[in-house]
Amino acid sequence: xxxxxxxxxxxxxxxxxxxxxxxxxxxxxxxxxxxxxxxxxxxxxxxxxxxxxxxxxxxxxxxxxxxxxxxxxxxxxxxxxxxxxxxxxxxxxxxxxxxxxxxxxxxxxxxxxxxxx
Amino acid sequence: xxxxxxxxxxxxxxxxxxxxxxxxxxxxxxxxxxxxxxxxxxxxxxxxxxxxxxxxxxxxxxxxxxxxxxxxxxxxxxxxxxxxxxxxxxxxxxxxxxxxxxxxxxxxxxxxxxxxx
DNA sequence: CCAATACATCGTAATATTGCAATGAACAAT
DNA sequence: ATTGTTCATTGCAATATTACGATGTATTGG
Numbered sequence: 001x002x003x004x005x006x007x008x009x010x011x012x013x014x015x016x017x018x019x020x021x022x023x024x025x026x027x028x029x030x031x032x033x034x035x036x037x038x039x040x041x042x043x044x045x046x047x048x049x050x051x052x053x054x055x056x057x058x059x060x061x062x063x064x065x066x067x068x069x070x071x072x073x074x075x076x077x078x079x080x081x082x083x084x085x086x087x088x089x090x091x092x093x094x095x096x097x098x099x100x101x102x103x104x105x106x107x108x109x110x111x112x113x114x115x116x117x
Numbered sequence: 118x119x120x121x122x123x124x125x126x127x128x129x130x131x132x133x134x135x136x137x138x139x140x141x142x143x144x145x146x147x148x149x150x151x152x153x154x155x156x157x158x159x160x161x162x163x164x165x166x167x168x169x170x171x172x173x174x175x176x177x178x179x180x181x182x183x184x185x186x187x188x189x190x191x192x193x194x195x196x197x198x199x200x201x202x203x204x205x206x207x208x209x210x211x212x213x214x215x216x217x218x219x220x221x222x223x224x225x226x227x228x229x230x231x232x233x234x
Numbered sequence: 235c236c237a238a239t240a241c242a243t244c245g246t247a248a249t250a251t252t253g254c255a256a257t258g259a260a261c262a263a264t
Numbered sequence: 265a266t267t268g269t270t271c272a273t274t275g276c277a278a279t280a281t282t283a284c285g286a287t288g289t290a291t292t293g294g
Contacts, residue, residue: 011248011282012247012250013248033143034144036133043225043228043229065255069252112210113163128254128276129253179284180284181242183282185242186284188242205241
């Protein structure tokens with residue numbers, strides 16, 4: 001009757017090791033799109049190609065720190081590139097990574113639709 | 118010099134009202150895919166078409182409560198249907214909603230790739 | 235009726251996410 | 265040099281997510 005070892009370890013943290021590489025990759029990229037502000041940001045950058053944080057902030061109506069934070073999340077996932085020019089940082093879509101997302105998504109659809117459709 | 122009204126309201130909650138309907142819809146569906154377990158579940162259900170929580174739980178190696186919780190998240194987003202038969206609940210892909218996700222994703226790609234590619 | 239099965243839900247603990255004011259760094263302009 | 269601009273980072277508060285044991289309900293099998 002051991003009620004020991006009920007110690008809560010790894011509480012609140014996703015168990016990524018249980019899943020395949022490509023499943024984790026898709027989850028990471030989907031997480032970028034799981035917040036509407038990040039979708040709006042990607043839409044905006046895709047439309048202007050070479051954008052500043054202050055302009056994005058003004059467009060999506062979130063504060064500069066919040067906008068910057070979202071930009072870092074997108075960049076860390078690989079969907080954005082950036083380049084400093086003077087005091088300005090220009091953000092651009094990383095087209096290669098966007099293509100990767102596209103193919104992972106395609107793969108997900110093919111697997112999921114396999115026998116149900 | 119009013120340091121009043123610095124009261125933290127709406128802290129920690131997404132400002133969905135700032136974004137368009139379709140952006141929010143895509144974000145909601147992307148949130149489903151933002152956890153690897155939920156991708157694995159959808160893959161599995163798409164493959165077997167009519168699955169039980171216990172079998173999914175055994176396959177993805179998460180506890181029954183955790184698996185059930187993920188299933189409710191996916192179902193609430195509309196990507197799953199379910200039907201009770203005796204003591205068993207059979208889960209199936211909601212093909213219409215999956216198609217909706219596909220088209221929202223397509224739309225996102227077209228907007229984002231507009232001028233950068 | 236009684237045990238076993240399948241599942242959702244509750245409660246709880248730990249971590250993650252979201253948002254912004256305040257701050258500091260780097261550069262531009264005067 | 266001083267001021268203004270642009271941005272990332274820090275610190276904090278509030279909410280959301282993740283995971284699972286324990287529990288209750290409903291059904292099946294004996």
